[in-house]
Amino acid sequence: xxxxxxxxxxxxxxxxxxxxxxxxxxxxxxxxxxxxxxxxxxxxxxxxxxxxxxxxxxxxxxxxxxxxxxxxxxxxxxxxxxxxxxxxxxxxxxxxxxxxxxxxxxxxxxxxxxxxxxxxxxxxxxxxxxxxxxxxxxxxxxxxxxxxxxxxxxxxxxxxxxxxxxxxxxxxxxxxxxxxxxxxxxxxxxxxxxxxxxxxxxxxxxxxxxxxxxxxxxxxxxxxxxxxxx
Amino acid sequence: xxxxxxxxxxxxxxxxxxxxxxxxxxxxxxxxxxxxxxxxxxxxxxxxxxxxxxxxxxxxxxxxxxxxxxxxxxxxxxxxxxxxxxxxxxxxxxxxxxxxxxxxxxxxxxxxxxxxxxxxxxxxxxxxxxxxxxxxxxxxxxxxxxxxxxxxxxxxxxxxx
Numbered sequence: 322x323x324x325x326x327x328x329x330x331x332x333x334x335x336x337x338x339x340x341x342x343x344x345x346x347x348x349x350x351x352x353x354x355x356x357x358x359x360x361x362x363x364x365x366x367x368x369x370x371x372x373x374x375x376x377x378x379x380x381x382x383x384x385x386x387x388x389x390x391x392x393x394x395x396x397x398x399x400x401x402x403x404x405x406x407x408x409x410x411x412x413x414x415x416x417x418x419x420x421x422x423x424x425x426x427x428x429x430x431x432x433x434x435x436x437x438x439x440x441x442x443x444x445x446x447x448x449x450x451x452x453x454x455x456x457x458x459x460x461x462x463x464x465x466x467x468x469x470x471x472x473x474x475x476x477x478x479x480x481x482x483x484x485x486x487x488x489x490x491x492x493x494x495x496x497x498x499x500x501x502x503x504x505x506x507x508x509x510x511x512x513x514x515x516x517x518x519x520x521x522x523x524x525x526x527x528x529x530x531x532x533x534x535x536x537x538x539x540x541x542x543x544x545x546x547x548x549x550x551x
Numbered sequence: 552x553x554x555x556x557x558x559x560x561x562x563x564x565x566x567x568x569x570x571x572x573x574x575x576x577x578x579x580x581x582x583x584x585x586x587x588x589x590x591x592x593x594x595x596x597x598x599x600x601x602x603x604x605x606x607x608x609x610x611x612x613x614x615x616x617x618x619x620x621x622x623x624x625x626x627x628x629x630x631x632x633x634x635x636x637x638x639x640x641x642x643x644x645x646x647x648x649x650x651x652x653x654x655x656x657x658x659x660x661x662x663x664x665x666x667x668x669x670x671x672x673x674x675x676x677x678x679x680x681x682x683x684x685x686x687x688x689x690x691x692x693x694x695x696x697x698x699x700x701x702x703x704x705x706x707x708x709x710x711x712x
Contacts (some may be wrong), residue, residue, distance in 0.1 A: 330645040361600060368603040369646050372685055376647045 322443075323351040323416040324450040325358060325436040330369045333412060334377070336433045337370075340410035341381070345370070345435065346401060346423065347388030348415035355450055358414030358436050360388040366414065366435060383408075392419030398426045405430055458528030458535060464521060466507040471524070473500035479521040557611035557677035558689070559586040559670065560696055562601070564594045566624050567660045568616030574663030582667035583674040586614070587693075589700045592707045593617070594655075595628020602639040602653060605699065609685055609692035612677045614669060615655045622659065629657060649680055 337343050345367050353359025367386040374382045387404060391397040392415035401423075405411065410431045413420040416438040424432040440452035455472045461479075462469055471477050475493040482501030485492030489502040508514045528535075563569040569590045575582060591597065594617030605613050615636050617629035633655050640650035654673060658665045686692070 330642070331647075361598070364600045365603060365642070368600060368607050369642055372603070372607050372648065373646045376684055 322354055322441070323418075323438060324355045324440050324442045324452070325352050325416050325438045326355075327357055327362065327366065327414075327436055328434070330366070330373050333366070333433070333435055334370060334373050337382075337410055337412060340431070342383045342408045343370075343385075343410045343412055344404060344408040345384060345386045345412050346392065346414060347386065348392040348413075348419050349388055349390045350393075352414060352416060352419075352436060354444075356448075358416075360386075363388050363414050392416075393422050395422065395426060398422065402426070456530075457524070457526070459525050461521075461524070464516065465504050466511060466513065466516075468500055468504045468507060470500050470504065473498070473503070479524060555682070556583070556585045557674060557682065558609070558692060558696070559612045559614060559673055559677065560605045560610045560699075561586050561588050561614040561616055561670070562594060562597045563588050563590055563614075564617045564629070565590055565592050567618040567622075567658055567662075568656070568666060570660035571616075571658055571662045571666040574660065575666045576663075578663045580663055580667045582670040585674060586670045587696045587700065589696075589703050591703060593623065593625045593628035594632035595623070595625055596707070597632050597635060599635050599639045599642065601699070602636070603642065605696070606643070606648065606652070606683065606685060608695035608699075609683065609687035610696065611680075611683045611686065612652045612673050613654075614673055615653075616666070616669065617655070617657055619657045619659055648683070648685070651676060652680065652683065 345363050347353070347360050347363030348358050349360070352362075356362065363386040367384050370384045371382075374380065374384070385408070387401060389397050389400050392413060405427050408430070410433065411423055411427065412433045412435045413423050414435045415423070416436065417434070420432055420434045439450075441454040441456060442450045442452045445451045452472055454469060457471055470479055470481060474481055475491055475497065476483055478501065481504070482499055483492075486499040486502055487495075489499055491497040491499045505514070505517065508517055561568070561572075563572060569588065572588055594615050597615055602613055602615070615632055617623065617632050620629060623629040636653060636655040640653055643650045643653060656669045658669070
């Protein structure tokens with residue numbers, strides 16, 4: 322899932338300083354699960370923003386909350402469309418994709434981010450999320466016993482480990498697991514250590530973000546004319 | 552009580568602080584009458600938004616009072632509550648309100664005197680801090696607090712004996 326965390330209340334308050342009616346929009350998908358931007362968090366931020374605005378002498382600014390199922394799909398934004406006309410700005414508690422989806426749907430309304438989108442990751446333990454995937458567009462997890470050296474090795478080595486691996490930890494940060502130690506241990510447990518004997522090929526980075534924003538097309542699903550627009 | 556006295560909302564666990572408040576009454580122990588007690592089945596029921604709602608509606612201070620650590624009837628409700636109180640304190644600082652207006656206390660149902668001490672301690676602290684800059688007129692805040700209390704009672708009706 323996409324993992325995010327909330328911006329500081331003062332930063333959000335400053336972003337919306339030119340507006341008198343602001344709609345905080347929560348998202349019911351990834352950011353609800355990572356406790357950053359779901360219905361409860363939207364309520365908490367709404368309350369915090371109203372109090373903060375009052376304390377700086379702007380008690381009349383209206384801040385309301387509304388949470389939709391998914392901000393990154395236009396069809397789900399339908400639920401929001403009637404309300405948006407009553408506000409002069411939106412603060413999205415979605416990920417970066419959600420913010421931009423709202424901005425595309427409502428071209429006349431300024432949209433501000435309430436969250437800092439961090440990474441694609443998993444819930445490691447209660448309240449702790451860790452990064453697992455960079456979305457490089459060319460997955461090679463099969464070669465590395467299911468552990469991604471691109472995301473989890475600080476040097477992104479495909480033929481590791483480097484000399485900075487100490488007692489299973491990374492020299493970059495002693496709290497960071499050495500990805501190559503993890504790869505070795507798991508490959509050993511799976512009885513596939515021999516796979517690490519061969520030199521891993523140079524990665525094809527052309528599928529990554531460096532060539533500009535990417536697009537995935539499923540032609541059998543592309544039916545022109547579907548999907549409402551504001 | 553005058554309108555100048557700080558208004559405190561106390562989220563009290565049914566098994567400890569609420570019983571302790573009751574005991575304080577039975578023992579004829581006096582404590583400031585500016586506290587409003589909201590009974591919960593466990594402090595683990597308290598969420599950050601409940602605390603913020605109280606401040607937004609104009610209370611001067613909030614107490615969350617749960618069982619002694621290790622003594623929660625729901626094993627870890629009071630530990631969760633403490634973490635939430637800490638988060639709410641950080642949010643209050645971000646907002647620009649003194650985090651000291653919110654405090655978590657642990658006590659047992661036998662500590663009527665301790666309940667009185669806690670209320671006194673918070674009342675004195677809030678008197679030093681002065682009224683909340685988010686204060687509304689007293690009547691409106693009292694009505695909101697009464698409404699929150701009614702809603703809390705309705706939400707856990709039948710959960711205890």
